[in-house]
Amino acid sequence: MKLLELIGRALLRLLEELGRFFQMLGSAASWLIRPPYDVAELFRQMVRVGVDSIPVVFLTTLFTGMVLALQTFNGFKRFHAESLVGSVVALSLTRELAPVLTALMVTGRVGSAMAAELGTMRVTEQIDALTALGTEPVQYLVVPRVTASVLMLPLLVILGDFVGMYGGYLVAVQLLGANPITYIENSFQYLEISDVTSGIIKAAVFGLIFSLLACVRGYYTEGGAEGVGRATTRAVVSGSLSVLFADFFLTKLLF
């Protein structure tokens, strides 16, 4: 009986979360198209989501590319397929690793900040104050954050693609003694433009998911400082899980 109750309660909470997510999505979409358009705030958020995340994304993808080259080289050497290292690095980065890892890093960095910021504004009545001053909080707070994330994540992924491939090149050429010309040739041999675009589409969707989830968590925060902490943690956990979850279905859909 206790178990059934627990399952039921968890299910209800999940449905409630889903309901809030889609309600916020609809609300944000409807406020996105109505004036006033706060371009300055959008740019501010684009800097926070995009520009400020460059170092993190740079390091993450650089090391991912490097380790990818190292691993595949050691593995592929066993059946004399070292020439494929460049292709493997390029394909796995553009299609999968750059979008997913970038999204996860940005969720941790930016999603947590969004949830904490909105959560604090909620518990200190600042969101109520916005409403009371005739400003729709979804339009003022959620729309610029989500729009900035949808726009900036693809750009970060393009950067990540380049940096990751350069990391692979560094390891293969400098460390493992591969021929630079053939490595570059191999890298682009099997790479198609659709590999890159699918990664970029994924990134945009991940940006939408993590930012909207973080905003929902923050927006509906209850219970003071502890509530803000809980909202922040859950924004990162559910954001990361949702990115991985969505990744599977998007991959299935896009190829």
Place this chain on the structure above:
Amino acid sequence: MLKEPAPAEAGKTPKIRVEDLHKSFDGKVVLDGVNFSLPEGESLVVVGPSGTGKSVLLKHLIGLVRPDSGRLFVDGRDFWALSDLERTAVRKKFGMSFQEGALFDSMSVFDNVAFPLRRSGRPPSEVRERVRECLSIVHLPNVEGKRPSELSGGMRRRVGFARAIAHEPEILLFDEPNTGLDPIMTDVIDEVILEMKEKLDVTIVTITHHMESARKIGDRVALLAGGKLLYQAPPEEFLKSDDPAVRQFVEGKAEGPLTVEFERETATAAPEAS
């Protein structure tokens, strides 16, 4: 026991009218059928023991909280029947000051007070002038560049007050505007409220514990207890009323109908909590 307000003049719609408002949170009834109507230019003061839902009532008036049942009319229009765009427009008629100030802590004091002005598209020179004016009204010059976190609680509350009046709203809602202020500042705030009422013909709803403020700024005083407005009357009449609940509150007695109510509520709430 409920004293009906004098019927509004024929043909003149009240600024705010509230009809049978009900609200509960997690099964706990906070508002249990609140009715009143407030003509333009009138000032209503709501008093009552702590935790009886005075703030919740105030938040209902500007549509920050949606009632479980009952209706709110602003200028004769059913608030919750409007589209969300229209609701945002109606809210611009309001100015509200919050208990803890609710200042935007990412902005300076200047930007806080300027917020409603900028959002309504006033030119920068006018914004600057108006912000200065509002801050001097609450006796706070030279804090423009500071962050809310650098101010004391009382100062934050006064900045919140300045922000609420900045865009010259038609209706003002004050949630305990002078709690925690020194006696001089309390009187300053009361004077400002009085002055705005007389000069600008604004409609005002104030929540307070101070019977002295209530007497000064209210055209009518109402007692909120047990989720209902138990008694409404002009201040002098209110203070002289022989209603037992009003007497208890005015005289500040520990025993009386209001405490019985409180004890009954905590007694019923206790088993739920365990």
